[in-house]
Amino acid sequence: MLIFEISKKDRCNPSQAPLEKAAVEKIPDRFRRKQRPLLPQVSELQALRHYTRLSQQNFSIDTHFYPLGSCTMKYNPRACNRLAMLPQLLGRHPYAPETTGQGFLACMYELQEMLKDITGMAAVSLTPLAGAQGEFTGVAMIRAYHDSRGDTGRSEILVPDAAHGTNPATATMCGYSVREIPTGREGDVDLEELKAAVGPKTAGLMLTNPSTLGVFERHITEIARVVHDAGGLLYYDGANLNAILGKVKPGDMGFDVIHMNLHKTFSTPHGGGGPGAGPVGANETLQPFLPVPVVTHEGGEYRWLTEISLPHSIGRLSAFMGNAGVLLRAYVYARLLGRDGMQRVAEFSTLNANYMAAQLAKAGFQLAYPDRRASHEFIITLKQLKDETGVIAMDVAKRLLDKGYHAPTTYFPLLVPECFLIEPTESEDKDVLDGFIDAMTEIAAEAKDSPEQVKGAPHTTPVRRLDDVRAARQLDLRWRPRD
Amino acid sequence: MPFIPHTEADIKAMLEAVGVDSIETLFDEIPAELRCGELTNVPPRMNEFEVTRLMLERAEQDGYYINFIGAGAYEHHIPAAVWEITTRGEFYSAYTPYQAEASQGTLQVLYEFQTMMASLTGMDVANASLYDGASALAEAVLMAVRTHRKARRVLIPTTVHPVYRQVTHSIVTNQDIELLSVPFSKQGGHTVLDALKSHEGGDLAALVIPQPNFFGVLEDVDELTNWAHRHNALVIAVVNPVALALLAPPGEWGDAGADIVVGEGQPLGAPLSSGGPYFGFMCCRQAHVRQMPGRIVGRTVDATGNPGFTLTLQAREQHIRRSKATSNICTNQGLLVTAATIHMALLGPEGLERVAAQCHANTLALLEKLTAMSGVERVFDRPVFHEAVLRLSSPANDVLRALEGQGILGGYNLTQYYPELGEAILVCATETRGHEDIDKYTFHMERIMSKRRLDPPCAVKANPKD
Numbered sequence: 002m003l004i005f006e007i008s009k010k011d012r013c014n015p016s017q018a019p020l021e022k023a024a025v026e027k028i029p030d031r032f033r034r035k036q037r038p039l040l041p042q043v044s045e046l047q048a049l050r051h052y053t054r055l056s057q058q059n060f061s062i063d064t065h066f067y068p069l070g071s072c073t074m075k076y077n078p079r080a081c082n083r084l085a086m087l088p089q090l091l092g093r094h095p096y097a098p099e100t101t102g103q104g105f106l107a108c109m110y111e112l113q114e115m116l117k118d119i120t121g122m123a124a125v126s127l128t129p130l131a132g133a134q135g136e137f138t139g140v141a142m143i144r145a146y147h148d149s150r151g152d153t154g155r156s157e158i159l160v161p162d163a164a165h166g167t168n169p170a171t172a173t174m175c176g177y178s179v180r181e182i183p184t185g186r187e188g189d190v191d192l193e194e195l196k197a198a199v200g201p202k203t204a205g206l207m208l209t210n211p212s213t214l215g216v217f218e219r220h221i222t223e224i225a226r227v228v229h230d231a232g233g234l235l236y237y238d239g240a241n242l243n244a245i246l247g248k249v250k251p252g253d254m255g256f257d258v259i260h261m262n263l264h265k266t267f268s269t270p271h272g273g274g275g276p277g278a279g280p281v282g283a284n285e286t287l288q289p290f291l292p293v294p295v296v297t298h299e300g301g302e303y304r305w306l307t308e309i310s311l312p313h314s315i316g317r318l319s320a321f322m323g324n325a326g327v328l329l330r331a332y333v334y335a336r337l338l339g340r341d342g343m344q345r346v347a348e349f350s351t352l353n354a355n356y357m358a359a360q361l362a363k364a365g366f367q368l369a370y371p372d373r374r375a376s377h378e379f380i381i382t383l384k385q386l387k388d389e390t391g392v393i394a395m396d397v398a399k400r401l402l403d404k405g406y407h408a409p410t411t412y413f414p415l416l417v418p419e420c421f422l423i424e425p426t427e428s429e430d431k432d433v434l435d436g437f438i439d440a441m442t443e444i445a446a447e448a449k450d451s452p453e454q455v456k457g458a459p460h461t462t463p464v465r466r467l468d469d470v471r472a473a474r475q476l477d478l479r480w481r482p483r484d
Numbered sequence: 485m486p487f488i489p490h491t492e493a494d495i496k497a498m499l500e501a502v503g504v505d506s507i508e509t510l511f512d513e514i515p516a517e518l519r520c521g522e523l524t525n526v527p528p529r530m531n532e533f534e535v536t537r538l539m540l541e542r543a544e545q546d547g548y549y550i551n552f553i554g555a556g557a558y559e560h561h562i563p564a565a566v567w568e569i570t571t572r573g574e575f576y577s578a579y580t581p582y583q584a585e586a587s588q589g590t591l592q593v594l595y596e597f598q599t600m601m602a603s604l605t606g607m608d609v610a611n612a613s614l615y616d617g618a619s620a621l622a623e624a625v626l627m628a629v630r631t632h633r634k635a636r637r638v639l640i641p642t643t644v645h646p647v648y649r650q651v652t653h654s655i656v657t658n659q660d661i662e663l664l665s666v667p668f669s670k671q672g673g674h675t676v677l678d679a680l681k682s683h684e685g686g687d688l689a690a691l692v693i694p695q696p697n698f699f700g701v702l703e704d705v706d707e708l709t710n711w712a713h714r715h716n717a718l719v720i721a722v723v724n725p726v727a728l729a730l731l732a733p734p735g736e737w738g739d740a741g742a743d744i745v746v747g748e749g750q751p752l753g754a755p756l757s758s759g760g761p762y763f764g765f766m767c768c769r770q771a772h773v774r775q776m777p778g779r780i781v782g783r784t785v786d787a788t789g790n791p792g793f794t795l796t797l798q799a800r801e802q803h804i805r806r807s808k809a810t811s812n813i814c815t816n817q818g819l820l821v822t823a824a825t826i827h828m829a830l831l832g833p834e835g836l837e838r839v840a841a842q843c844h845a846n847t848l849a850l851l852e853k854l855t856a857m858s859g860v861e862r863v864f865d866r867p868v869f870h871e872a873v874l875r876l877s878s879p880a881n882d883v884l885r886a887l888e889g890q891g892i893l894g895g896y897n898l899t900q901y902y903p904e905l906g907e908a909i910l911v912c913a914t915e916t917r918g919h920e921d922i923d924k925y926t927f928h929m930e931r932i933m934s935k936r937r938l939d940p941p942c943a944v945k946a947n948p949k950d
Contacts, residue, residue: 018835023845039603063573095759104542118525170802170812176658272819273590276761316654321759339529464792472784
């Protein structure tokens with residue numbers, strides 16, 4: 002039932018609004034609204050009950066194992082939420098003077114400093130609002146760098162074929178054309194193809210390392226040399242930073258600019274699709290182009306640096322300073338982990354992934370890269386299962402929901418057929434991983450014995466499998482009253 | 485180990501299963517020369533009670549102020565239930581609802597949100613959010629250019645928030661799109677048709693119309709909309725969702741209505757929080773929905789014919805279309821949209837209208853009191869919603885600093901972006917700034933403007949409660 006179907010005319014919540022309606026006769030009639038908007042008219046209890054019940058129709062980290070590859074669905078510590086929601090922090094206006102926000106700015110400055118260290122970069126800007134905006138920032142900075150040198154002939158961004166869709170979409174938004182580089186048999190970038198592709202048109206390369214194939218790019222130093230020799234720059238997509246936290250710094254691998262997804266690596270909540278935060282780090286070459294504002298600490302005071310002191314900046318990406326509340330959660334998380342805790346994130350997320358890969362292989366599942374170490378995630382391909390039983394990866398994903406597990410990422414990366422990209426994260430314990438492996442084993446058996454049960458899944462969720470084709474063809478994007 | 489549940493026995497069993505002798509061996513594919521040492525700039529870990537103490541101290545240091553700043557972010561009452569429900573783990577710690585059957589809660593919330601926003605703006609459809617109001621305007625400009633097909637020039641009046649204009653420039657500049665500014669009337673602080681005349685005849689993709697505009701002033705949206713449509717340009721409306729409880733929805737502007745509507749969703753349940761997270765919203769006509777960026781939720785049926793919700797029109801998005809997607813946006817502001825939906829449900833049409841009316845009334849009351857003193861005057865003579873520009877006879881910066889010393893944030897200093905207005909500030913009184921706050925502001929402003937300064941003169945106290 003929708004909230005609008007509970008609604009009754011003339012019901013309201015007097016305690017949530019001013020006691021009476023103030024006069025508005027100074028607003029001439031021609032500017033005024035004639036008909037009230039269709040907002041629900043429900044009591045506070047009705048609203049509370051409705052949205053509480055809706056929440057119970059979600060899978061979430063707090064209720065289920067959620068091994069979604071490339072999304073880092075780790076535990077979101079409650080302390081981070083509580084401490085980012087202290088009333089003074091929530092009540093502060095973004096244009097309140099810096100003198101009234103020294104406590105807040107201290108957190109932002111220290112977060113910048115920690116992220117510099119972790120990434121091996123010369124400077125960090127916290128302002129990008131999500132991973133994709135961080136990517137945009139990075140590529141726009143690469144463009145600004147080439148333009149600043151009068152090097153305007155570079156029109157291509159190179160992207161491995163295993164990349165996230167945001168990489169090519171970002172290159173387009175920055176006015177570049179996209180050239181895909183194929184992946185070699187063992188999951189590394191095909192170096193010969195890369196060497197053939199670089200040249201005077203190359204503006205840069207966008208790379209995730211470990212890659213979306215769940216393996217560490219072993220030739221990264223050579224790749225960086227090839228791109229740099231051609232005059233291009235290297236952009237690091239921080240989607241998989243969890244795997245190497247405190248182990249390797251992107252700056253040391255040769256990257257010039259990087260973004261981080263704090264809603265992955267730094268455990269800020271995914272919130273059903275955001276908010277994220279996508280801070281960007283740059284080496285000394287690209288530092289002048291970072292987006293503003295950036296926090297600085299001078300003479301015992303914290304203050305914002307703006308376009309006035311950073312004239313080469315690519316500018317602003319949001320109305321204010323970024324997703325402050327998300328950055329505060331990440332700051333608290335970083336302080337709770339400390340320097341040793343960072344390394345342990347990489348160690349135990351990697352241990353969990355390698356353990357699951359080994360156990361699934363023993364259970365008869367086929368690893369996409371059986372000769373490689375898994376990073377914090379790994380891929381299995383269900384192509385053999387499909388050939389034998391007709392059950393496809395999507396069916397297995399839906400059947401996992403019946404067994405109380407959120408499905409891994411399916412059908413990504415695009416170059417592995419019928420694939421699952423599985424990322425357990427460090428915060429799950431061995432018993433949970435074993436339970437998931439048992440569920441996968443059961444489903445494989447069901448696929449052989451009673452394939453219809455798997456193809457018809459899910460059976461136990463609030464709704465059965467949804468008709469996506471109908472959703473796109475008979476668009477129903479809003480509720481309308483019957484009369 | 486914080487947030488890592490492994491016992492020694494677990495670790496041993498897991499390493500045996502993998503067939504390695506140590507966790508360190510799992511990193512042996514990383515070239516040794518790339519491995520880093522200790523993270524010296526990350527401090528050692530703290531316990532939860534130590535971090536709590538640190539954060540409490542920092543929050544105390546920042547203190548409380550009586551806020552009369554608006555300028556794109558507004559202090560409103562947020563019902564207690566909004567964030568109690570929003571931060572339930574099932575909403576807070578869920579991912580983007582790709583697995584629809586395991587995400588019906590989030591999906592239905594988004595469908596309800598789309599319904600509310602479409603109705604509030606008078607448009608056919610809404611998406612499930614963008615990052616914020618400024619980046620939503622940039623996306624609207626890109627969408628207008630895609631939809632128009634022929635023109636790549638967009639008119640943005642200088643009455644649009646100056647930072648929105650900067651952000652739009654940062655985001656669209658690499659795609660050969662020309663942004664042209666339009667000056668405002670010195671008398672009314674609005675955009676007049678005369679100022680648009682010089683652009684007639686040129687190929688225009690869109691005209692941006694803010695309502696209310698950055699100065700709080702109401703624009704003549706009907707005639708601006710009709711002008712744009714007469715010249716074959718789309719209309720992009722930039723609106724405040726709370727104001728829409730009182731003001732004509734963009735879908736009804738002029739003869740045909742606006743084509744794309746965007747805005748900052750923060751006034752609907754998002755705390756000020758130093759600038760974010762907020763959310764941007766976008767609505768449009770049904771005919772343009774395939775050009776819209778971001779997630780969209782549709783209602784459909786399941787295998788047994790029961791209704792359910794799913795992400796739809798995904799062929800527009802980056803994970804399917806890659807370099808040909810309508811935008812690179814992936815993660816948006818889902819949790820803020822959840823809060824906004826609950827916020828709107830708790831206020832209802834009557835509550836939202838009362839909030840809007842009270843904001844308007846409080847601002848008029850503030851203006852009346854402030855302009856009654858010498859040295860403070862209204863700059864524009866047009867009707868306003870809940871903000872207005874005041875010119876001061878003393879330097880704006882000094883006056884605002886002196887007010888800050890009394891625990892009052894007196895407004896937004898306009899001298900950086902609008903030096904032509906002189907020593908001008910933008911003031912705002914929402915429904916939370918009642919008579920007591922307005923009287924306090926007036927009392928101190930009076931003293932400051934008449935140079936009868938309090939002791940110590942102009943000093944800024946570290947803590948206004950002292």
